[in-house]
Amino acid sequence: MTSETVPSAPTRGLTDEQVLAQRRLDGPNRLPEAQPRSLWRIAWGAFTQPMFLLLLATATVYALLGDLADAAALLLSVMAVGALSIYQEHRTERVLRALKDLSSPRCTVVRNGVAVRIGSKELVRGDRLVVDEGDRLAADARLVESSGLQVDESLLTGESVPVPKRAGGAEEAAQLHAGSLVVQGDGVAIVTATGARTALGRIGGSLQRLQPRPSRLQQELKRLVQAVAVLALLTCVIATAVYAVREGSWTAGLLVGLTLAMSLIPEEFAVVWTVMLALGAWRLAQRQVLTRQPQAIEALGTVTVLCVDKTGTLTHNRMTLVRLHDGECERAPGESDGSARLLQAAALASLPNGIEPMDKAIFAALGRDGAVPGGWVAGPRQGVRDGRPYVSHWGRDGDGRARVLVKGAPEVVIGRCADEARRREALLAEAERWSAQGLRVLAVAEGACDPVPADGGLPPNTALRAQGLLGFMDPLREEVPAAVEQCRQAGVRVIMITGDSAVTAWAIAERAGLLPAEGGPVLTGAQLAALTDLQLQQALREVRVFARVDPAQKLRIVQALQQLGEVVAMTGDGVNDAPALRAADIGVAMGQRGTDVAREAAALVLLDDNFASLVQAVRGGRRIFINLRKALGYLFAVHVPIVGVSLMPVVLGGPVLLLPLHVVLLELIIDPACSLVFEAEPEPDDCMRVPPRPAQSRLFSVADAARALAVGGTALVGVALLQWLLRSMEASTDMLRLASLGGIVAGNLLMLMWFRGLRPDHDHTNPAFNALLVGIALVWLILLAVPGAGPLFGLPAEVPAAWLLVPAALGAWGLLRRPLGTHWLRRPRWR
Structure with a gap:
């Protein structure tokens, strides 16, 4: 070949x-x-x-x-x-x-x-x-x-x-x-x-x-980094000059300035942002939610309304044909010749190799005996359009006569039929009864018209005769009621928007737990069209179910909700859903049955089309934002004792306590701590029991910065007290350096626990944190026990054996995977 x-x-x-x-x-x-x-x-x-x-x-x-x-x-x-x-x-x-x-x-x-x-x-x-x-x-x-x-x-x-x-x-x-x-x-x-x-x-x-535009939080983080960088530069220049003039050595002053610069430079901010969002998006993908736009992760924690489709999202989208009605009586599939004729007509209006679940169910029920009639030549076909909830498929039979098969919403299809009134009323009543039982109902009709329209549409003068009804069962997903209850506890409203009949929509909504105990109204597309924008906004305060809604009306619903101040996530799968997906704060496309147009317009893609996955995405988005704020708070706090110890010889005189090598060792702790440890932190137990955060809430406010600096200042006070105690005991410079380095490391771990928010009754194990503990223990063991390692870092050559208990305790703590409770610390609320 x-x-x-x-x-x-x-x-x-x-x-x-x-x-x-x-x-x-x-x-x-x-x-x-x-x-x-x-x-x-x-x-x-x-x-x-x-x-x-x-x-x-x-x-x-x-x-x-x-x-x-x-x-x-x-x-x-x-x-x-x-x-x-x-x-x-x-x-x-x-x-x-x-x-x-x-x-x-x-x-x-x-x-x-x-x-x-x-x-x-x-x-x-x-x-x-x-x-x-x-x-x-x-x-x-x-x-x-x-x-x-x-x-x-x-x-x-x-x-x-x-x-x-x-x-x-x-x-x-x-x-x-x-x-x-x-x-x-x-x-x-x-x-x-x-x-x-x-x-x-x-x-x-x-x-x-084109490169995607930076998100709001990304721009805020960039401004934060720039402000800290300018402050760091000014501090370093001043510290270098002061120390050089006082000590009479510009070389020593330069080393102090370089050490201070390394302790101040905010290079971890970019690491935190990149790692946490990339790995956060990957975690969402593991939950069957694909993130196409980074701002979607930011907005997930602010969502107040989820607008979702019924078929395939709340239900399994595994249609099974369970009932037929040929206009005379109800039948089971395959029960008689009458059902075979109805199924054959439905098949001619369907796609044999399509992926539409109801088409698949029709051909499955038809079986091998449902061959296309002899001499049938398929012609143009037209799918569902706005205002036309049916498909029409033209063809010519063996005698060359043009025929059209129509399949769609019963009230529209039967409404276009020329059958006697009694037969039409009986079919519509049966469709209503089936819908009340939660079935998806389609009507099938046949007609004739010549010439055949080139676009496959249905001319107004086409004479149709009703062939009957098809009833499909699409069971509710088992996990949906619990997911809806999670949304209710989290302060997130769930609104179902479907093209099904009002009766079917109400039945599914009741099973899913969308409606209050006393029930609730269902608004149809026809009723929606008659409302003004103000009336629609009033209705949206109560309505949880919309039925017979066409894709164009989804956009109006989204815009009305946004005018009420809601943050809206909207699901969609069709071409005409794209405007609503684009207009929503978070557009969510279906990964299995969605069109490429819908996916391109959306910020998220549900790989399994499951509503429960969307709720898990909201949980995951809240977790990512909470952990990102924790990490930034830790970053602000952790640099305070490092900068403070670096400035001690500048302000108070005495030996240089923090060498460049020490700063490098501390960076080996800070980098994985602020990114990997916080990224791996699970969401708080009450993550989905608190209201959504305001959409315009800042990633890191002045109050957050002040609180973080206060925590870091507390750690600095502890290191300063340790220095004062050792100086009063006339300890050597090497011991002072060992104490300052050890004090900063201990302070780092305490601050890490503080910002993680651990407490005895809420004791999550974090593999990254435990690995960090073991790593710190090994480094300290090398510095204290390996000959020649201490002096290389400006530390004592020999230390008392009791000091070795410190790394041993740290290593045991990490290996046992039992983080110590911190009941004496107040857990911060980083939301």
Whole structure:
């Protein structure tokens, strides 16, 4: 098989063996893209950060002074801190690449005779591709079947007017291009080119994606870093000058200034932001929620209203045909010839290889005996449109007569039928009764009209005759009532918006626990259309269920809720849902049944279409914001004792207590503590029992900063008291340094516990925290017990044996995974 030859694809599609062979030949279906950051590029970025440049400058000063041992030790420390930064960045890169793979578009292909949903990167030449309204095409293809198909090729041509496509026409009319958007109709096509061989791939480098705008919190964090950096620079310059003038040594003053700069520089802020949001997005993906926009994570904790669809979100979307009514009596599927005729009519109005659950249920009930009538030639087809909740499929029978099969909402379809009034009323009454029992009900009708409309629509003069009703059972997801109750406790309202009838919607809402004990009103799309904006806002204070709502009305509901001051998350799956998804504070697209257009407009994608996953995403968003604020509070507090000890010789005189090597050791504690430990921190037990935080709440307010500085000041007072005690005992400079370093480390651990908020009755184990304890214990053991290690860091060569109990206790604490209770500390409320 040559690379120019497209393998044949019969109606059963390619086999698994053919797919593997073609993928080995062409590679994955991916467009040319920028190479991911290599390990070398990550390393270069890490070693050009201000912290490492300061360390190199300090090592150079030591080398110029002839202190080669300290210079070598600093260089080794540079490598250690750099390795930690590289590890964290590399891990973040891997997480982002994995999330990118998850977010790749999906498509439907026929393989081994079965329609399957796959990632677009798995497409190969020769695949039989099912094309449906709302799909973003991921490969070039040639149409072999089509029904009213129109595509938007503006990404390639710049022309915004949809282009009609049809099988069997001119070459260009039958050709579909990667990057095009299907705006109407459906069809089947054979993939002719993938990846770089597509028309979109050949354009290559001319397609540059715009960088996403920084989010509000990201901008706030940037301003915070800039303010701290300016303050650090001024402090370092003043401290260098004061110490140099007093001691008469500009070299010593420079070392003090460099040490102070390393203790003040806010380089961990960026680490916290990047690591916590990347890993937070990955955790959400583990809960079947894909984050497409970072601001979605910020907004999740502020959501006050969840607007959700019924089918597939609150229910399983596993339709089973359980009842039929042919206009005379109710029947079970397969019970009589009457049910077979009704099923055959419903099948002609459906897609045999489609992924729509009710279509699948119809063909499953029809079985092998439900063949298409002899001589039937399928014609144009039109799907559901705004104001037209039905599908129409035209064709010609064996006698050449034009016929149309219609399937959709009973009140609309039967309302267009010319049957006698008694029969129509009986069918509508039966549909109402089934809906009250929670069934999804469709009506089927048949008519005739010549000529056949080219767009597959239903002309007003078309004479229809009702064929009967189909009743489908779609059970409620078992986890939904508990998830709805979680939302209620969290102060989040849940509103169901569905295209089903009011009776069906009310029945499902009652089972899901959406309605109060005394029940509640259901507002239909027709009633909604008659309301003014002010009346709709008033209704939204009470209504929890909307029925027979078309996608255009979703946008109006979102805007009305936002005018009431609500923060809205809206789910959607169709092309026409895109405006509402875009307008919502958080648009949520369906990952399994959603269109590519909906996913592109959304900030989140529910990979399993499950409402409970969305509630878990709200919980996860709250956790991420809480932990981010905890980490920033810890960062502010932890630098206070380090800066204070660095300034002691400047303000009070005496020996330099904190050397550059000590700052490096402390960085090895701070970096993993502020990112990995807080990122791994579970949400508080009451996370979903408190109201949403205000949408405009600051990430880190002046009050938060003052509280953090007070905690850090308390730790500094403890270190200062320890210094005073040892100086009164005339301890050596080495012992003073050991005490200052040990005091700062102990203060770090206490502050870490404070900001984590541990208490005896709420004692979470955190693997990252326990690993940090063991790591600190090993470092201290080396400094105190390994000959020559202490003097290398300006610490005593020998210490009393009792000092070894400190690292032993720390290591045991971490290994036993039992964090000590801190009942004497008041737990802060970082929300």
